[in-house]
Amino acid sequence: MGLLDRRLLKTLDLPLIALVMVLMACGLVLISVAVRARGMLDLVEKQAVFAVAGLATMLAVTLWVDYRTLPRVQWYLYGAATAGLAAMLVVAPEINGCRCWIQAGPVSLQPAEFVKPILILVLADRLARHEDRPWTWLDLVPVGAMVAPLALLVLKQPDLGTVLVFFGITGGMLLMAGYPVWRLFGLATAGLAAATGLVWAQLRFPDKISLLEPHQLMRLVVFINPYNDGQNGLGAGYHVLQSRLAVGNGRLFGQGLTGTSQTATSFLPEPQTDFIFAVAAETLGFVGITLLVLLLLALLLRALHDTTQAGDTYGMLLGAGVVSMLATHFIINAGMTVGLMPITGLPLPFISYGGSNLLTNCISLGLLMSAYARRHKILF
Template sequence: MGVLDRRLLKTLDLPLIALVMVLMACGLVLIAVAVRARGMMDLVEKQAIFAAVGLALMLALTLWVDYRVLPRIQWYLYGAAVAGLAAMLVVAPEINGCRCWIQAGPVSIQPAEFVKPILILVLADWLARREDRPWTWLDLVPVAAMVAPPALLVLKQPDLGTVLVFAGITGGMLLMAGYPLGRLAALAVGGLAAGVALVWAQLRFPDRIALLESHQLMRLVVFLNPYNDGQNGLGAGYHVLQARLAVGNGRLFGQGLTGPTQTTTSFLPEPQTDFIFAVAAETLGFVGTTVLVLLLLTLLLRALHDATQAADTYGMLLGAGVVAMMATHFVINAGMTVGLMPITGLPLPFISYGGSNLMTNCIGLGLLMSAYARRHKILF
């Protein structure tokens, strides 16, 4: 760590880096479309700065940080992350009912984002060190012990979306580590059933059970019927309805970058962050959105390929966790936009506005490419 071996430059995955840059450029264009009518073009400039810093950070991690030394510091990082999340509950201001952000000069930082790669580090190390023996249910106990502290603290903020990403990371890494798919499916079904039961219980006994904040509960209620928000679609269901309208307006080839749309007339809420996929659908249409989806899928598949080329199990699992993190964001963001999943406020990787998520993705890919670049002994 700290010394650049110039021979590593020849092992960089240039196609993956190019994909990241293309997606960042697409994101800047879509953010500009989303905020132009709102007079917030300064967000485009900020995102461009975030992108430049993120790319530099990604390359620095790839070239200067040998992923094999990370286990030496991972528990210090983990402890600092958990302590930071606990402090957020006390010092962070409440914004839109959530203590998720802290202000640092002109930018807002979401610390929970940076916990994701740290969680990947500790899970990858434990799974890689595990003895080659049959899996049992008890193997999930140490995994749960690592995931639970940050997950519970983030849920307390409350930020259900990030907790779902933690779950996606954990499930993806367990799968790559060889945990039986049937058991993972059983866990997923059991978790879903428990979630439905808790929502029903809170709706049935609101005075006794209050596990979810009122706005979180209403998001789940309007998932199946946006008009069932008590305001005929003008309350919690408004976001869902406007996103669906924007997607439908795009039709085959889209409405283009200019002209009145759900986005440019300010009907679509949070278009530069949560609903950037709806902006893409309305602006680019089915054809353009398909291209964007294919770019994201290509990025994920390329990253997964690189992960499988790592020289050891730790490097492979490290990369798999990064892919699982980005894939969870992609699936949930696109799913909630088209009405297939409840709204949870997760950004679309490399596309949505937001420095914290963009930096987290760049950190993740930097660690993944650190393992890929050191996949074999350099002889030239």
């Protein structure tokens, strides 16, 4: 490691790194609880490997990647991401109705995850170039031109959850860039109204309109009423009903790590990924899940602190994109667990099983800390 890197070690955000490590440890414990009854404890070992690799990657990005050099390569990365997503529609096998994964040796990777930090890079550079003048609706055109190709390709897989994260990233970065809140609110309201209208139209005229896949449409239907799945809650509504039951079983102090529960008896579907928040609520109870939420909030607040300390607008917007990405994952995952949001399959950051998401989060935080570590000229 060179002299410059040794100096950068003194500027590392140790509290943020510690929070990441604590959350990873919590994730390993909860994953072991989730998969024990299914005899899949090998997933815990895989996640531990991903965690070590993620921490190493996060530190490497922080120390060796100067965020100020990234605009030189961002469009190469964007082009590769677009081409990769297009290729996924052709070469990726269909798994659970989605062409989202590719096999890389013993592990499956989800390329769309790694597109998120690339989107953050191009948006940060574009928004940082905005001159000191009033924002207009036309300023959204280049932003939309960057987001739309990636969103459409991912939606074609189909992966609605990742598209929602793209929108969360974009909204958070626009807000940090100074775009008027009332316009963002109006845009979000109009988008929600349009989406609601399209869903209604597809339900009303299924033979003429097919924007959403059948399973995606059913997830929206059971979000309103889990028993309205044609099987009295034993079909598409089963997931959210079992998740709610698991959360309720936790009560105040939880069932414990070895307690008899929805998780232990394998009633809760996908407990190690989509519904790890329900596993935490059932295992740890209200007290435990509150502490876990506080840890996640502490991570977001610390990352936001680092964002505001960046030495330039580009670094600040870079951090805003990372915080927005993590916050969107957290809000949607927790919300769908208790039925406040439709099921989208988004993992809980640093907690859910999944190497692609864990590595993406670590790379993204590495970029954020790269800006934080270089906020001042190093003179010592």
